[in-house]
Amino acid sequence: MSGYALSTLFILLVLSVTLTNEKSSFGILKGTGTHFIIYIPTNTSCCVNCNNEDSKGSLVAEGVNTIMLTSDLIDSVKKIKGVRDAAPYLLYRLHESKYSADISLGGIDMNSIATTNNVCAKTNLVAGKFLSDKPDELVAEESFAMAHNLAVGDTLKAYGGRFLLAGIINSGIKPGKADVYAPIGNVRRILRDDLKCISPGFDMNIILVEVSDSRIQSQVISQLKDKMKYFTISSYNCYQPASEVMTIIEKGSTLLIVLIFIFLLIFTTKTQLTSLMERSREIGILKSLGWSNTRLCNQIILISLIQALIGVALGILTGLLIILLMNSNQIRLFNLVEFNFRIRVIPVLIALSLIGGLMAGILPIIKLYRTKAGDMINNYM
Amino acid sequence: MSDYKIECISLCMEYLSKNQRVNALEDINLHINKNDTILLKGRSGAGKSTLLNLMCGLIKPTSGKVIIDNICINELPDDRLSNLLSEKIGIIFQSFNLLPTYTVYENIEIAIVPKGFKVSLVKEYIMSYLEKFNLKDKAYLLPTELSVGQQQKIAIIRTLIKQPSIIFADEPTGSVDEETAGEILTHLVNFKKENGVTLVIATHGNISEEFADRIYTIENGRIKTEPL
Numbered sequence: 001m002s003g004y005a006l007s008t009l010f011i012l013l014v015l016s017v018t019l020t021n022e023k024s025s026f027g028i029l030k031g032t033g034t035h036f037i038i039y040i041p042t043n044t045s046c047c048v049n050c051n052n053e054d055s056k057g058s059l060v061a062e063g064v065n066t067i068m069l070t071s072d073l074i075d076s077v078k079k080i081k082g083v084r085d086a087a088p089y090l091l092y093r094l095h096e097s098k099y100s101a102d103i104s105l106g107g108i109d110m111n112s113i114a115t116t117n118n119v120c121a122k123t124n125l126v127a128g129k130f131l132s133d134k135p136d137e138l139v140a141e142e143s144f145a146m147a148h149n150l151a152v153g154d155t156l157k158a159y160g161g162r163f164l165l166a167g168i169i170n171s172g173i174k175p176g177k178a179d180v181y182a183p184i185g186n187v188r189r190i191l192r193d194d195l196k197c198i199s200p201g202f203d204m205n206i207i208l209v210e211v212s213d214s215r216i217q218s219q220v221i222s223q224l225k226d227k228m229k230y231f232t233i234s235s236y237n238c239y240q241p242a243s244e245v246m247t248i249i250e251k252g253s254t255l256l257i258v259l260i261f262i263f264l265l266i267f268t269t270k271t272q273l274t275s276l277m278e279r280s281r282e283i284g285i286l287k288s289l290g291w292s293n294t295r296l297c298n299q300i301i302l303i304s305l306i307q308a309l310i311g312v313a314l315g316i317l318t319g320l321l322i323i324l325l326m327n328s329n330q331i332r333l334f335n336l337v338e339f340n341f342r343i344r345v346i347p348v349l350i351a352l353s354l355i356g357g358l359m360a361g362i363l364p365i366i367k368l369y370r371t372k373a374g375d376m377i378n379n380y381m
Numbered sequence: 382m383s384d385y386k387i388e389c390i391s392l393c394m395e396y397l398s399k400n401q402r403v404n405a406l407e408d409i410n411l412h413i414n415k416n417d418t419i420l421l422k423g424r425s426g427a428g429k430s431t432l433l434n435l436m437c438g439l440i441k442p443t444s445g446k447v448i449i450d451n452i453c454i455n456e457l458p459d460d461r462l463s464n465l466l467s468e469k470i471g472i473i474f475q476s477f478n479l480l481p482t483y484t485v486y487e488n489i490e491i492a493i494v495p496k497g498f499k500v501s502l503v504k505e506y507i508m509s510y511l512e513k514f515n516l517k518d519k520a521y522l523l524p525t526e527l528s529v530g531q532q533q534k535i536a537i538i539r540t541l542i543k544q545p546s547i548i549f550a551d552e553p554t555g556s557v558d559e560e561t562a563g564e565i566l567t568h569l570v571n572f573k574k575e576n577g578v579t580l581v582i583a584t585h586g587n588i589s590e591e592f593a594d595r596i597y598t599i600e601n602g603r604i605k606t607e608p609l
Contacts, residue, residue, distance in 0.1 A: 285478045288439055289539070290467020290495040292460045369459065373466075374439030377478065 003267035004311020004353050005318065010260045011349060012319035014253060016339045034211040035117035036235035037089070037175045038077070038224065039066045057094030057197065059205040060104065062175065062234055066091075068202035076227070077207055082220040084212040087112035088204035089119060089176055090187045092197070096158050099148055103158055105138075106178030107187025107204075114208040120171035120181060128152030128167030135186050139167040144179040156180065160194045175234055176208060215247065261352060269360040283368065284376025293369055300368065301361045308357030312350050385448075386547065386579045387413040387436060392445035394431050394602075405431045406602045409445070418573065418580040418592055423599035429583035430475060432599065433549045436581065437470050438462050449547065467495035471545030475552040475583075477536040479524040485511070485535050486520040492539045510538045514568070530561035537565060541572050547579045548572075554587055566592065 039061040058065045069088075077086040090107035108115045110131060115121070120139075122130040131139055140150060145168045150156065156163045163182070171177060182190075184204070191197040209224075211217045221233055283296060323339040325331075332338050392409035395402050406428045413419055421429045434440045436447050438454040446453050449469070454462060466472075479488050489507050498506065511517045514534045524532050533556065540548060553569065554562035570592065573580055582588060590596055598605045 281478075282480055284439075285480060286491060287463065288437075288466060288472055288474075288478075289492045290463050290465075290470075290543075291491075292463035292495065294460065295495070372438075372440050374434045377439070377474075 002311070004308050004356065005314040007260050007263060007267070007356070008312045008315025008349050008353055009319045009322075011257055011352065012316060012341075012345065013322065013339065014256050014260065015345045015348075016319070016323055016341055034084070034214050034217060035114060035175070036209050036211075036217075036221070036233055037061065037118055037206050038209060038228070038231045038233050039206045040069070040230050041065065041232055042067045057092055057195070059197075060091055060093045061206050061232075066205040068198055069204050069207065070201055071203040073207060073228075077209060077224070080220060080223050080227070082211055082213070082216040082223075083209060085112055085114040085210040087114040087118075087208045088184055089115070089206040089208050090184055090191070090204050091176065091178055091206055092159075092187065092191055094159060094195075098157060101148075103144075103180065104178040105159060105187060105190075106176065106181045107184035108181055109184050112208070112210075114210040117174075117210055118208040119174055119176040119178070120169050124169040124171045126168050126170050128165070130167055130169075131181065131183055132166070133183060133185075134164075134166075135189070136161070136163050137166040138163045138180045138182050139169050140165055140180045141177065142168050142170040159190050161190065176206060261356070265356055265359055269363050280371075280376045284373045284378075287373035287376065296368055297361075297365050300364055301358065304357040304361040305354060308353040308360075309350070312353035315353075316346060316349060385412045386415040386417070386450065387411070387581070388446075388448040389432075389436065390446045390448065392432070392435060392447065393443045394428075394435060394440075395443045404602050406435070406442075409604060411597065411604070413579060413581065413595075416573075416577050416579055417594040419582065420588060420590060420593040420596040421581065421583040421599060422586055422596060423583075424585060427599045428602040429585075429599055430551050431602075433472075433551050433581065433583050437472050437547075437549045438466065439472070463495065467543065469546045471540035471543050471548040471578075473536055473540050473548065473550035473553050475555060477524075477532045479532055479535060479539075481524055484521050484523060485516065485527070488524065488535055489539050489542055492543050496543065507542065510542050514538055530557040533557050533561070533565060534568075537568060541568070544576065545578060546576075548581070550580065550582045552584055553582060555585070562587065 041061070041064045044058075044065060044067070059068060060066060071088055074086050074088055077083055087109040089109070091104060092107075093102050093104040095101070096103050106119055108119050108131075110122075116123075125139075126142055128139070131137060138156060140156070145151070145165070150165055150168075152165055152167060154165045156165055158180075163180075169181075188198070188203060192200065209220075211220050217235070221235065224231065224233060286296060287293075320341055323341045326339050389409050389411040392406060392411075393404070394406040395404055397403070409432060421432060423429050431440070435442050436449075438447065438457070441455060446455055448454070449465070452465070454465065457465065480491070483491070486507060489510065490503060493503065493506070508517060508520065511520055514537075516531060516534060516538075519527060519531060519535075524535065527535065533553065537553065540550075548569070550569070554565055557565065566588065569580065569582075572578065582592075
């Protein structure tokens with residue numbers, strides 16, 4: 001019984017740490033490097049109408065010119081297994097003599113996780129407010145705003161129009177980073193109607209992709225490469241170390257649980273065997289009185305299962321008590337990981353313990369069948 | 382078909398002791414009629430207990446056969462042997478073999494569990510036997526709280542309560558005083574009269590030969606004398 005209780009306690013504590021891990025570090029790692037962008041590079045440096053002075057800008061991605069894409073591609077990308085989200089992105093760069101600089105304008109789909117991780121999000125806001133659907137609003141990257149002495153509320157004259165700087169953001173290092181951002185619908189309108197730069201139906205030049213788990217990122221990229229041969233896929237590759245670390249954590253936890261389960265089996269089988277040896281005289285007497293092997297087996301299994309159940313109950317209660325004590329005193333593993341009791345592990349623990357109980361009963365039953373009553377009474381086993 | 386209740390045919394039993402083969406029994410041939418009382422006499426270590434254990438199927442012979450009611454019990458599957466042990470055979474052990482953690486009542490109860498008696502009748506039945514042996518007040522004591530004689534009586538009740546048709550008794554009076562021995566033998570004889578059982582008793586000589594229909598003497602694992 002103590003074997004079941006100890007094993008349950010260990011498994012419970014390991015699971016409580018692993019589950020917390022999944023929520024915190026594992027969760028962070030799982031979401032690390034799960035995004036990338038895809039586009040088709042080209043050597044054409046201007047948009048559709050190259051004669052127009054205002055359309056001397058170009059559609060770019062990572063410093064290279066790109067061609068326009070149709071929006072149906074988004075659905076094709078979303079259908080690929082492992083893709084969590086895909087969003088259109090329009091990145092246009094134009095030299096503005098007023099600022100003596102190339103200014104890149106990003107048109108974003110604001111409700112997409114792929115946009116959040118590849119370009120920017122409301123959470124990156126450092127001043128002002130984030131984008132709304134108003135046609136004349138922009139947000140600027142903090143570095144761009146500082147370089148050109150722009151503040152929230154200023155007017156930016158660019159792209160053949162005047163825009164209100166609604167907010168300033170700092171999006172960090174992102175593959176789709178631009179100088180200023182506007183909702184994609186607004187950017188499409190500017191490029192199509194004002195700059196005559198894109199044709200109707202061609203809605204984006206970059207697809208932003210978010211994968212569900214960094215461990216399957218390389219598989220998703222392979223599938224994309226197979227389906228869309230002309231595309232360039234650009235990722236920061238930070239999913240690879242994250243994926244490795246996660247695999248190590250996951251395999252480590254599984255190995256630990258397997259080892260504890262093996263310990264449970266060996267310990268309880270040994271205990272059952274010892275108990276059978278100790279009780280062999282009793283069992284021999286019962287056999288001599290006409291108790292059948294089947295009846296005795298049922299007894300051994302029943303006792304084994306009862307021991308397993310009592311053991312698992314004691315283990316769970318002790319584990320729960322330890323977790324509650326540690327959490328109430330804010331004791332954390334390595335000062336980082338919190339122990340977290342989850343109800344859903346209880347059926348797993350009960351199942352493991354019962355399997356252990358059944359398996360631990362098998363050897364004694366084999367012994368029981370192979371030994372005659374007289375030998376058991378005389379302990380010749 | 383044989384008319385004998387119990388037959389031992391060329392029965393041999395060897396065992397290993399300190400890596401040496403020891404012949405516990407050699408070429409035993411016995412034929413026991415229904416309702417006979419047999420005395421197996423011999424000194425300690427002669428092989429009486431081994432023969433009894435072989436005859437009731439508690440151990441397997443090295444060679445030879447034991448036939449009870451025309452059934453070779455050495456070849457019986459375990460569950461059929463269990464059935465035979467619960468229905469037909471009663472064993473009284475030399476060392477009583479009472480379970481020390483069970484009460485007197487429970488020690489008797491375990492003998493009738495395989496027979497599937499009605500629970501409501503079991504208590505009355507057990508108590509009636511305890512009363513016959515003047516042990517009713519000891520029902521809920523542990524065997525260790527009883528005298529040796531009382532323990533032996535409990536062991537005998539445990540055997541008789543099954544209503545067997547064959548009783549193997551290994552030194553049933555070996556550890557008790559004369560008075561208790563007389564009581565025990567009276568109970569056995571009465572039971573035999575009432576129920577018509579075949580009784581095989583192993584003894585080193587403290588049971589009067591007048592009880593026996595036949596007497597066999599065992600010496601060094603062999604039957605020395607022919608039945609009287």
